[in-house]
Amino acid sequence: MLTLRQLRFLTAVAETLNFSRAAEMCFVTQPTLSAGIKELEDRVGVQLVERTRRSVMLTPLGKDIAARARRLLLDAAEIETLARAHQNPLEGDLKLGSIPTIGPYLLPRTLPAIRKAFPDLRVYLREEMTESLIDGLNAGRLDLILIALPFETGALDILPLFEDGYQLASPADWPTPQDAKTLTQSGQLMLLEKGHCLQRHALEAYPGRIVSAEDSFAATSLTTLIAMVSEGLGVTLLPNLAVSAGVVGSSDVRLTPLPDACPRRVVLAxxxxxxxxxxxxxxxxxxxxxxxxxxxxxxASP
Structure with a gap:
């Protein structure tokens, strides 16, 4: 029969397209990995990997089998997790992923309570974009993710946590903003770069009332946005979660609540x-x- 070890070798080759790196991923020597791939091909009776001196690629069937192998390996890992969970579900390693606009402002405050409630649980944190987190969860690289909706999550199980609104951040020496129309009247709207769900949520919060994403300044972090606002270069939207965590600090900006903005929904998946x-x-x-x-x-979310 096929073995999980052979299938792991194949998925590693599919991910890296390099026998040396695939062997490192599987903690084996390259000859051992090559022999395992050959055994798998002999077993199924067809070639799965095409290898030359310059390149490695999977055949169309090899790609299909590798995709199915990932699901089998994930199921096998779940069997092991199920057995460990039956022994003690509250201990062991937990790989938790979070988006950058939630994790830094919520998890540090919560980790002491988590350590107290689950002293034998080791939490490893990973910060990535939403799409990458979902891919990592489906691939088994992560166990649990902390994200914000709306976002297409497929068949994942979702636990709503709370709703997070927005505040308008503007330079302190600008006139006090009155409402969301300020987004088009006070100057350039600066948002996070594409890939951050907060950018899309902000644009959806005020459809047709703010500049397009293509015309706005794109930053990599909320800290960068706040620094740009304090220099008088424009305005931005900040989530309440980050504001309450002190993200603004001593920056010279004015915050104005935006109660009519559609909130993002923070969830675990x-x-x-x-x-x-x-x-x-x-x-x-x-x-x-x-x-x-x-x-x-x-x-709190309903």
């Missing part, structure tokens, strides 16, 4: 049927509790 879903729900309760205890944090 995990693979359906995960053996650790009870743990994930407990973690969600801790995150909700922390969001409610912080001043200025948004409404």
């Amino acid at each position: 995990w693979r359906p049927g995960s053996a650790r879903q009870e743990l994930f729900k407990k973690l969600g309760n801790l995150l909700q509790r922390e969001s409610r205890s912080s001043s200025g944090t948004p409404r």
